[in-house]
Amino acid sequence: MTAEILTIGDELIIGQVVNTNQAYIAEQLNLINIRVARMTSVGDVMDVILEAFRTAWSAHDVVIVTGGLGPTHDDITKKAVCAFFDSDLVSNDAVRRHIQELWKPRNMPWTPSSEEQTMVPRKAELVENPVGTAAGFLFRDGAKRFIVLPGVPYEMKEMIDRSVIPHLAPLAGGMAIRHRTLRTTGIAESMLAERLGDIDTLLQGGSLAFLPAPTGVRLRITVLDRDPETAEQRVREIEERIRARAEKFIYGIEREELEDVIGRILSERHLTIAVAESCTGGMILHKLTNVSGSSAYVERGVVAYSNRSKTELLGVPDELIRVHGAVSGEVAQAMAAGIRRVAGTDIGLSTTGIAGPTGGTEEKPVGLVWVGYADAAASISVKMQFGGSRGIIKERASQAALELVRRRILSIAVDLP
C-alpha cells in the first residue's frame, strides 16, 4: 500500500515556513506499514492543486492532503476538493456545535468566518478536529482513501493520531518493516562509518542510514521481512553489532534526547543538578526543563553573563577571572563548583565560552567553549572548539555539556568532542 502526502500553501512554496507536517504524517504512515512513495508541496493555486490531486490519486492507495482549510481568503483547498470530487458545500451542525463549544470559554464572537468554517463537502465523511475549528474530510473509492486535514500542525497531529491512523491501519498489510534509531554524539559521521567497518558484515541484508545533525549523528537501522518477529530480531542483531563497535557514543534510541536520558539517569540515582551557564545562555536549562518531571532533579540554574554575576552568584573569585579570563578552564571549574555549593546539589555543570559572531580573538576564537563539571569527588573542565553560527555553537556546546554529565555519571571515558 503506497501513499502520497500533499501539502498545500504559498507559504511553503516561497519558503516562508518549514514543512513539519510532511515528516509527522510520513512517520505515522510508515509505522502502520503504508509506504510513502512521494511527498509534494504546491502553492494555493487552483489548477496546480487539481493537477496534484489527479497525479496523486491515480498513483496511490492513500492521499493525505494538508493545508488551506483556514477561515481566511487565501485558503482554497476546500473549493479544490469540491471541484475534484464534484461535490457542493453544506453547513454541518456537528461542526457548528463544536466551534461554539470551543469558543465559549474564550468569549469569541460568532463571525462570517465562523459560519464559513461550518461548511463541509456534502460527499465527504467528516474527520473531527478536536482542538480547532477547521474540520477534516475523507473520501473513499473502494479501498482507496483521500483525506484532507488542516495545516495547523497541532490540529493535524491530533487528527492523524485520533482518527486517520486508526482508520487506515486495518487497511494496510503485507511486509513488516522495523526500524531502530541509535543516537550518537561526540563523533563525526565519517569517523563513525570507519568505526563500524564493513557494512555488509554489519547489516547482513538490513539497511542503515547516517543522519548527521549539529548535536550528533543518528544511525537508523531498517529491516523488511514477511514475518514481523523475524524483522524485529534482525534489527536487534544489527543493533548489537553496532553497539559492540560504538557503544560509548550512543546515548539513546529513537526520539530520546540527551536531556531525556540524563533525566532518567538522575532520577534513578536520586541525584540533583544545578547549572551555571555563560555562553550557552540558558539553553542547557531550557533543554533540561523540557523534560516533564525535571523539577525533581533540576534544583536551580543561573545564566551568569556578566563577570559580576559570576562572582556574586557563584563565588568565582575576581582574581581568577582577572588572571585567566572569564573564558578559561579555571573559571569553568569554579563556576561548576560554585553553583553546586550554593544550590546544595550533587552535580554542578557550567559553560563559559565565545558564542560569537563577535568577541573572538586569536588566542580565544569564536566557538571556544570550556565546560565545567563538579561532583562530590572532583571538579573538572574540558576545552572544546566548535564551528558554525551563534545558534549552532550554543547548541553544540549545550549538547557536549550534557554529554559530559552522562559520561561522568556512567563512568565512561571523557574524550569530547
Add this chain to the structure above:
Amino acid sequence: MTAEILTIGDELIIGQVVNTNQAYIAEQLNLINIRVARMTSVGDVMDVILEAFRTAWSAHDVVIVTGGLGPTHDDITKKAVCAFFDSDLVSNDAVRRHIQELWKPRNMPWTPSSEEQTMVPRKAELVENPVGTAAGFLFRDGAKRFIVLPGVPYEMKEMIDRSVIPHLAPLAGGMAIRHRTLRTTGIAESMLAERLGDIDTLLQGGSLAFLPAPTGVRLRITVLDRDPETAEQRVREIEERIRARAEKFIYGIEREELEDVIGRILSERHLTIAVAESCTGGMILHKLTNVSGSSAYVERGVVAYSNRSKTELLGVPDELIRVHGAVSGEVAQAMAAGIRRVAGTDIGLSTTGIAGPTGGTEEKPVGLVWVGYADAAASISVKMQFGGSRGIIKERASQAALELVRRRILSIAVDLP
C-alpha cells in the same frame, strides 16, 4: 522561469527528519524571481529518483536536487545523476585538495570514503562546497539548469548563497515580486482577520497570507508588478493600512524574532534586564541570548524551580509562597522585583506556572502562567492560560513574557494574551 526542488533521502520519506532544505532554497529562488512550482521528496531508490528527475527536468527551467551525496553507502544520488546524464565519474584534483585542506587541522586520516568523495560526474561543472567534503554539480541545457547539492543544511546553504543564486539570478527576469511579513503576537488568526476588515479594500490587488504559529500570527503581503518600484510602493501602502488597524499587535517584520526587537529597544535606551524563570525553565534566557550582543543588556538570569531557590536567589518571602502558592501573581511580582534588585538592572522579568503535563489542579490547571514585570516605577503581574503540550506552553509563556516587556517599555496597553 519556474523551478522544482527535489529532496532525496529515505529519512525524509519515513518522516525521520524535517525537510528544512526545501524552504531555504524556495525562499532564495523566490527572491530572484524564480517561481517554485513544486517541491518533491522521494526516497533513496534508483528508479524513483530517475522518474522524479525526468518529471522535474521536462517541466521546469531549473531543477535543484539535494541529498544523497554523502560518503556512506546509502547515498546514491551521484550514481543516479550519472545514469540520468549518461556520464561516468572521475576523481577531481581540486576536490581532493579541498578535502585534504579541510581535514588537516582536525587530523583526520585519509580513508576509502574520502577517496569516494573526490569523484565527480565527468560531464558536470563543479559547484564548490566551501564548508564540507561533498562537492555539488551543475548540468546545463540551453538556459536550463540542473543543480545537485549535498543535503547537509549548512553546506547546502553556503553553496546556494555563494554559487547557485549568483549563477541563476542573471538568467531570471520578468515580473517583479515583493513581499513583506509583519509579525504579530497576542491575537488569534480569526480575530486578526476580523480586525483587518474587508480584504479587497485592504489589499487592492495584492495578496495576504495568514501564517499562525504558537508564538503568534505572521501576515505576509505579496505584490506582483512589472515595475519593481511600483511593487515596492504597493507593498508599503498595504503595510500602512494593516498597521492602521492592528499596529499594537505587530512587534516586528520579516525574520525578526521578538527577542531581536527587545534587544534593539533595550540597547537603544541603555536598559538592562535580568530574568527569573520558573515554568519557562530557561527558555526566555535562551531566546534573549540567541541575539548577538545580548551580553550588553542581559545581566543575568536564574531558573528558580524549587521554592528554596526562589527564596535564596530572589528573596521571595517563604510566607508569600505559603499563603498564595508558588504559582500566583504575588510570587510572580516578588520574583520580578527580586531579580531586578539582586542584579541591579532596570528591568526584572519573571514567570511562574504549570507547564504540565502533570502538576495541574482544578484551581490551577496545566497551562496557567503568571508573568511578573518590575521596573523603577512599579511591579505588576499578568495571568495567562495557555493550551498545548509542555513545549508549546513553555514557548507561548516565553513569548508572552517578552511581549509584556515590549509593551511596558513602549507604553502600549497590556491586554495579553
